[in-house]
Amino acid sequence: MKQFAFLVRRDLSLAFRQGMDSMMVVVFFVIAVVLFPLGVGPEPSTLARISSGVIWVAALLSAMLSLERLFQTDYEDGSLELLALSSLPLEVTVLAKVTAHWITTGLPLIVAAPVLAVLMQMESEGFLILIVALLLGTPSLSLIGAVGAALILGSRRGGVLLSLLVLPLYIPVLIFGVSAVDGAIGGYEFKAQLLILGGFFIGSLALTPWAGAAGLRQALE
Amino acid sequence: MFQGKDLICIRGERLVFTGLGFSVSPGGALVLIGPNGSGKSSLLRMMAGLLKPAAGKMEWNGENALDDFDEHASNLHYVGHHDAVKPVLSVLENVRFWAGVRGAEIDDKNILTALDAFDSKHLADIPGRFLSAGQKRRVNLARIIAAPAPLWLLDEPTTALDRASISLLDKAIKRHREGGGIVVLSTHADIDIEAATILDISDYSLKKIKQGAA
Amino acid sequence: MADLHRFANPTRFLKLAGLIQPWALAVFLISATVGLYMAFFTAPADYQQGESARIMYVHVPASWMSMFCYTVMAVASAVSLIWKHPLADVSARATAPIGAAFTFLALATGSLWGKPMWGTWWVWDARLTSVLVLLFLHIGYMALQGAFDDRVRAAKASAILALVGFVNVPIIKFSVDWWNTLHQPASVVKMSGSSIHPSMLWPLLIMAIAFKAYYVWVLLVRMRQELVANKVRILRLKQVHGG
Incomplete structure (x- = not known):
């Protein structure tokens, strides 16, 4: 546990000193959402109708984009070998890196989301549930994405390949994330969707570290 | 054996x-x-x-x-082709991390002694990105002394x-x-x-x- | 040396494959002929959808096959990861494009079926959407297989992906179904086993057999070709490294 915290702290301080990474994810998130009013027109009712979907899709894409580098630099400079040889089980290492990754990219997305919801004319009833749904959903995105990030290490086409592997697996989070927000806005049921999102999170918390560690092991061979 | x-x-x-x-x-x-x-x-x-x-x-x-x-x-300690020195961390922080992740007691004095064994004590506060290939290798070797195996x-x-x-x-x-x-x-x-x-x-x-x- | 099974010539498999292959082809040709004849001439036209519903006899077995192929890939991947059997690798790799082709066929026929029914080529019906996601999973698997210079690395990475994807398939299916009921769809493909008339069920089952036989035939062709390609690659490596 001490070493887990130690590894998370190291990744956080790396991210803060490099600085740009989390900034860029948020900027991408904002730009991707802003393109929609420019694409479909500024009419408030149209924007409000699609707001939850657009914000979720943009969040999915931003989470996915930032994942490519999750293991890449450690793989290239030899750190990953040493991490594999540390006293920490590789599954825990994966979990620690995902935790740090989520803090540096997932959290900023959640902070930016309400601002984008205003830009997209989302009804205010949806704001709170949007944040709760993102809080429950984005960790699953980071966890699932970590498996993909481990599998593509050393491959010929990293980023595009990662999106091909990971985006189809993001579909359930997207569906329930959007529908929770729409439910809250329309005055329908939304607790079930949030519970299912929480279930996805627990499920991926239990399973993806194994798959991710298996992916890293075969990448290191 | x-x-x-x-x-x-x-x-x-x-x-x-x-x-x-x-x-x-x-x-x-x-x-x-x-x-x-x-x-x-x-x-x-x-x-x-x-x-x-x-x-x-x-x-x-x-x-x-x-x-x-x-x-x-x-x-064991393994030294491969890459030196695993992070460009944004100082030499001391780099070695401290690798010692710590093995569960070793993190005492800066030990780390400095280890660095001294490879004549790198003066580099302790320098960020990894300024090091030459040879200096990086020396830091990597100091790492294996800092936490014994x-x-x-x-x-x-x-x-x-x-x-x-x-x-x-x-x-x-x-x-x-x-x-x-x-x-x-x-x-x-x-x-x-x-x-x-x-x-x-x-x-x-x-x-x-x-x-x-x- | 028994440890070098990767280098060993899987002679027994090749012999067996040579025996089965013509039979698989024969079963495919016969059942496809009979199945298509029944589909066109003996099965009744649907009382609502008319003649166009006959495309079901291709669409439904194709979508069964798309799931079947992904299951085969996942099982073969598990076998190759756990027991490291080299043939498991080869069969998973050889199945992927066949599965993708069946999945695409299911989508194309679904779209053709939809046109007279809904008046558009595509409707976000739960079944079609699930099949579409399955196509993405197949393509992702094939892309990962092709992304490494090292064959062994490619096989291991894509085996892990196939297993992760397989665990996700029911979750995706559940989500898509749920999403679909939420948005009130117009579904034509309601296939409840009890209500279907035997005159429609028989051609459907015979077509399913035809597709399975076709799969076995193409799989064997691809596996034999893959094994020969392996031999060539190993000879090349020997040229470079000696030994």
């Missing part, structure tokens, strides 16, 4: 070496030689547990080393090092062996290890074995 028996290494779809065995006692050193592609790095990675042998046994003090990866990893696996440790640094490495290896440690290293000569066993890996390639049989 660290030993391997009948090890077979397959990389990609190529048989690199077969029937390879080795044995090093505490205080001993094993020097791996052989031409490019003969499998020096593969054997070292295998000894570290990063690469699984297609067949064969490996034992550490009589216990199966292939059984429990984490247990085996805590007994009985088995050192060094893959061409002299790469990028100048004469003076090589003699520092010599001394470090000597001290390590005097304390009962084991060193396995691969090299293209240029380091002088006393009383070392030499293992020529190309003796275990399929070609050599066929020639021997004929």
